[in-house]
Amino acid sequence: MSEKLLNTGFKREVAKLPGAQRVMSCYLCGTCTAGCPVAEVDAGFNPRGIIQKVLLGFEDELLHSADLWKCVQCHNCVAHCPQDARLADVIRALRGLAVSRGIVTEEFAARVQNIDAQYQLERLDSINRAMEQYGR
Ligand code: SF4
Numbered sequence: 569m570s571e572k573l574l575n576t577g578f579k580r581e582v583a584k585l586p587g588a589q590r591v592m593s594c595y596l597c598g599t600c601t602a603g604c605p606v607a608e609v610d611a612g613f614n615p616r617g618i619i620q621k622v623l624l625g626f627e628d629e630l631l632h633s634a635d636l637w638k639c640v641q642c643h644n645c646v647a648h649c650p651q652d653a654r655l656a657d658v659i660r661a662l663r664g665l666a667v668s669r670g671i672v673t674e675e676f677a678a679r680v681q682n683i684d685a686q687y688q689l690e691r692l693d694s695i696n697r698a699m700e701q702y703g704r
C-alpha cells in the first residue's frame with residue numbers, strides 16, 4: 569500500500585464514533601486474535617491487524633476490506649482485551665463508516681446482519697437436536 573493512502577489522523581476520527589472511543593488504548597497485544605472464533609477458521613482474518621490498521625491510518629484499505637464483514641460480533645475480543653479497546657464495537661463503527669461513505673450499501677449491511685442472525689438460529693437448532701439425542 570502506498571504511503572500516500574495513509575491517513576494518520578484516522579484513529580482520531582474513529583475515536584469520535586459511538587463505541588470506538590477507546591480505540592487508541594490498544595497496545596497490539598494480540599489477545600483478541602487468540603480468542604476469535606473467525607480467526608480460528610480463517611487464517612487470513614486478523615482482529616489485531618484490523619485495529620493496527622486503524623492506528624496506522626490504513627483508512628481506505630480497511631473500509632474496503634471484507635474483513636469488516638467477516639466478524640460475527642461475538643464480543644469475545646471485548647471480554648478479553650486487557651485495554652478495554654472494544655474491538656467488536658470499533659468494527660461496528662467502521663461498518664457504519666463504510667455505509668455512510670457509500671462503500672457498501674445499507675442493504676449489504678442488513679444482509680450481513682441477517683446472515684449472522686440466521687447462523688445463530690441454525691446453531692441453536694443444531695444444539696437442540698444434538699441434546700435430544702441425549703434425551704435432554
Ligand atoms: S484490541 Fe485489545 S486484545 Fe486486541 S490487540 Fe488491542 S489491546 Fe490487545
Ligand code: SF4
Nearest residue numbers: 604639640642643645
Ligand atoms: S467480535 Fe469479531 S473480532 Fe471480536 S472475537 Fe468476535 S468475531 Fe472476532
